[in-house]
Amino acid sequence: MKLRHNAALAWLLLALLGAPIAQSADKPPQEKKLTLKKIGGLENGRIAYVVGSTGPQERRYYVSNVLVTQPVLVTLKADDPDEEIQLRVTKTKWAQSEREASTGKAGRVQVAFRTQGEFGLAVSGAGPGKHYRMTVWVGDEIRRPMQSVVVPRSKWKPGATLGGVVAEAKAGAASAPKPAEVAPASEPAEKSGGRGIWVGVGLLGVIAALLAVLVLRKKESGR
Numbered sequence: 001m002k003l004r005h006n007a008a009l010a011w012l013l014l015a016l017l018g019a020p021i022a023q024s025a026d027k028p029p030q031e032k033k034l035t036l037k038k039i040g041g042l043e044n045g046r047i048a049y050v051v052g053s054t055g056p057q058e059r060r061y062y063v064s065n066v067l068v069t070q071p072v073l074v075t076l077k078a079d080d081p082d083e084e085i086q087l088r089v090t091k092t093k094w095a096q097s098e099r100e101a102s103t104g105k106a107g108r109v110q111v112a113f114r115t116q117g118e119f120g121l122a123v124s125g126a127g128p129g130k131h132y133r134m135t136v137w138v139g140d141e142i143r144r145p146m147q148s149v150v151v152p153r154s155k156w157k158p159g160a161t162l163g164g165v166v167a168e169a170k171a172g173a174a175s176a177p178k179p180a181e182v183a184p185a186s187e188p189a190e191k192s193g194g195r196g197i198w199v200g201v202g203l204l205g206v207i208a209a210l211l212a213v214l215v216l217r218k219k220e221s222g223r
Helices: 002-016 179-191 199-222
Strands: 031-033 046-053 059-066 072-078 085-090 097-102 108-113 117-125 131-138
Touching: 046 059, 059 131, 072 085, 072 117, 085 108, 097 108, 117 131
Parallel strands: 031 059
Antiparallel strands: 046 131, 059 117, 072 108, 072 131, 085 097, 085 117
């Protein structure tokens, strides 16, 4: 107990005198959150700019709240092209790399990708004191127009599918009427001057085909 007390006093004395205290070698590097901002002259997306230098451990940065519909572009540039700097892109674990790149002889490298939620960027070099600049750009969300499920009459083709149901029924001995044969049922709506939507024609064709099959089978069974 006395030894523990003396060791604690010695540790406190060293701290007060400003003596360096050894840190655990396996202590993970600090993580810095990057804040994306709109800047003048940039019409699309937001950007984060980092100026730093390599250290004994890799430098770690992360970006949050990213949508998979937003493109991401990371550019890493070494101030001295002869000093190679490595970049790792991570997702759920810092130790697991999704992408790896290096500035190489060109002195710069770009990595483009898409992801959902959060991603990390780890920067390292052959030794401490390697200066670099990094730009992280996240573009605006890309929204593709959804295809309309409404089919104009001019584009309707006999035998086309509607909701996974083929608008053509086949009976064993006789063929049922096809959608094109029941099309006149909807003609008055188009003759009134409107362009007419032809989605209902397929359903009418299916119903008419089923009724025809039932009538034919009923006649056969009555013979």
